[in-house]
Amino acid sequence: MNAIATNQTLLVIGGGISGMSAALEAAECGAEVVLVERNASLGGRTAQIYRYFPKLCHPLCGLEINLRRLRANPRVRVLTLAEVTEVSGRRGNYRVQVKLAPRYVNERCTACGECAKVVTRTIPNPYNQGLDTIKAAYLPHALAHPQRYVLDASLLGSPEAEAARAACPVGAIDLQMGVETIELSVGSIIWATGWKPYDAVKIQPYGYGRYLDVVTSVEFERLADPRGPTRGRILRPSNGEPATNIAFIQCAGSRDENHLRHCSRVCCMVSLKQTQYLREAAPEGAQATVYYIDIRAIDRFENFYQQVRADARVKFLKSKVARIVHNAQSGQLVLHGVDTEGYHRYAREHDLVVLAVGMEPETNGLDLPEDLIRDASGFIEGSSDGGQFGAGGAAAPLDVNRAVQSATAAALRALQVTRAAARAEELKG
Numbered sequence: 386m387n388a389i390a391t392n393q394t395l396l397v398i399g400g401g402i403s404g405m406s407a408a409l410e411a412a413e414c415g416a417e418v419v420l421v422e423r424n425a426s427l428g429g430r431t432a433q434i435y436r437y438f439p440k441l442c443h444p445l446c447g448l449e450i451n452l453r454r455l456r457a458n459p460r461v462r463v464l465t466l467a468e469v470t471e472v473s474g475r476r477g478n479y480r481v482q483v484k485l486a487p488r489y490v491n492e493r494c495t496a497c498g499e500c501a502k503v504v505t506r507t508i509p510n511p512y513n514q515g516l517d518t519i520k521a522a523y524l525p526h527a528l529a530h531p532q533r534y535v536l537d538a539s540l541l542g543s544p545e546a547e548a549a550r551a552a553c554p555v556g557a558i559d560l561q562m563g564v565e566t567i568e569l570s571v572g573s574i575i576w577a578t579g580w581k582p583y584d585a586v587k588i589q590p591y592g593y594g595r596y597l598d599v600v601t602s603v604e605f606e607r608l609a610d611p612r613g614p615t616r617g618r619i620l621r622p623s624n625g626e627p628a629t630n631i632a633f634i635q636c637a638g639s640r641d642e643n644h645l646r647h648c649s650r651v652c653c654m655v656s657l658k659q660t661q662y663l664r665e666a667a668p669e670g671a672q673a674t675v676y677y678i679d680i681r682a683i684d685r686f687e688n689f690y691q692q693v694r695a696d697a698r699v700k701f702l703k704s705k706v707a708r709i710v711h712n713a714q715s716g717q718l719v720l721h722g723v724d725t726e727g728y729h730r731y732a733r734e735h736d737l738v739v740l741a742v743g744m745e746p747e748t749n750g751l752d753l754p755e756d757l758i759r760d761a762s763g764f765i766e767g768s769s770d771g772g773q774f775g776a777g778g779a780a781a782p783l784d785v786n787r788a789v790q791s792a793t794a795a796a797l798r799a800l801q802v803t804r805a806a807a808r809a810e811e812l813k814g
């Protein structure tokens with residue numbers, strides 16, 4: 386790896402839609418790129434979205450196009466189960482330590498699934514937000530890149546690990562794999578480490594974690610997806626009955642002095658989109674109510690908003706919900722607040738509540754290089770030496786379209802740094 390990484394190489398950290406886009410744009414301009422992804426496969430959170438707003442198309446189409454570009458481009462070296470642990474040096478000449486976690490399955494894997502057939506142990510399914518389980522020998526998801534199984538470390542030392550090894554027809558299971566650390570020299574770095582949902586437990590009055598029927602918008606994506614834990618039926622986690630009267634609460638954690646001060650920008654569109662999931666995933670007659678402060682649907686999204694407004698299944702109530710309580714008699718959740726259009730108090734019952742949780746940088750709480758410049762919410766703007774850049778969800782809460790634009794811009798700026806490093810080498814030589 387050291388051999389292909391030089392100070393003219395560009396490092397992209399994070400293999401979501403932004404990291405893939407930045408890596409591809411730079412490689413298609415002729416740069417050598419190393420793409421480092423912490424998970425076992427690429428795609429990031431986009432791969433877990435059921436449908437995209439506003440067209441309600443499947444995100445896997447967009448990812449598939451990028452995967453095809455990636456397979457066709459030998460200039461991008463992809464490292465999965467890989468995390469950057471240290472960055473030193475400066476613009477044009479960084480040294481980066483990368484820790485590689487063991488997959489226990491090597492490149493020979495053909496994803497035939499024979500190993501999984503002999504394994505019975507299960508683990509929470511990360512693809513479905515832990516809402517169901519998968520076997521401890523698993524393919525992360527249908528479109529996973531690389532198409533290679535992972536053996537969970539909990540299997541190690543068990544007879545099942547040996548059975549999985551014996552069952553593999555191509556000898557791809559290597560139980561001796563361990564943690565490795567490699568060092569890369571690179572000229573510039575793009576942080577495409579994305580976002581994470583705000584921890585809904587912290588919004589105490591909404592009872593997430595206390596009431597099973599309060600879920601986050603991120604979990605709701607998986608509930609509506611036919612590849613999700615309920616095979617695409619929107620069921621109440623408390624009793625498995627179909628949800629028919631769903632509340633969507635906007636700004637759950639965003640635009641709030643006690644939580645995230647910033648607007649997460651995509652949540653309004655996400656909830657509008659998710660009301661439309663009811664058409665295929667909920668019983669006839671199911672209703673949605675959107676509780677909102679104001680709806681932020683910019684540019685072309687305004688049409689989609691108007692379309693949802695005209696949907697008889699969807700009601701809008703302008704109010705910041707104050708608290709949620711459980712009615713033990715009816716088994717329903719009661720939302721309390723004040724309707725700011727009529728200034729009257731309400732107590733309204735729903736059978737499922739979806740919190741449109743805010744987005745914060747995935748890197749919040751991590752040890753980052755000191756010279757990274759971050760805004761008040763922790764989103765990465767760049768570095769003081771001008772050689773590192775934030776892209777996509779790591780740089781701001783963005784929808785996919787804007788995340789890709791941001792990644793393309795970051796790729797161009799990073800290329801300028803590596804090209805300058807190359808020119809400096811030429812002059813020296």
Ligand SMILES: Cc1cc2nc3c(=O)[nH]c(=O)nc-3n(C[C@H](O)[C@H](O)[C@H](O)COP(=O)(O)OP(=O)(O)OC[C@H]3O[C@@H](n4cnc5c(N)ncnc54)[C@H](O)[C@@H]3O)c2cc1C
Pocket residue numbers: 398399400401402403404421422423424427428429430431434436437438467468469577578579580581602603606651655658744747776777778779783784785786788
């Ligand atoms: C509920 C919900 C629904 C949404 N629906 C839509 C929609 O319909 N349409 C739309 O346009 N947008 C939607 N969005 C927004 C969309 O999810 C983001 O635009 C998109 O995920 C941004 O991609 P990204 O690559 O920047 O970040 P991410 O998808 O977060 O990817 C970041 C990647 O970096 C990796 N990573 C993180 N830290 C490290 C590290 N230290 N080392 C190595 N790798 C690391 C992660 O594992 C991940 O693979 C939705 C958002 C939410 C909350």
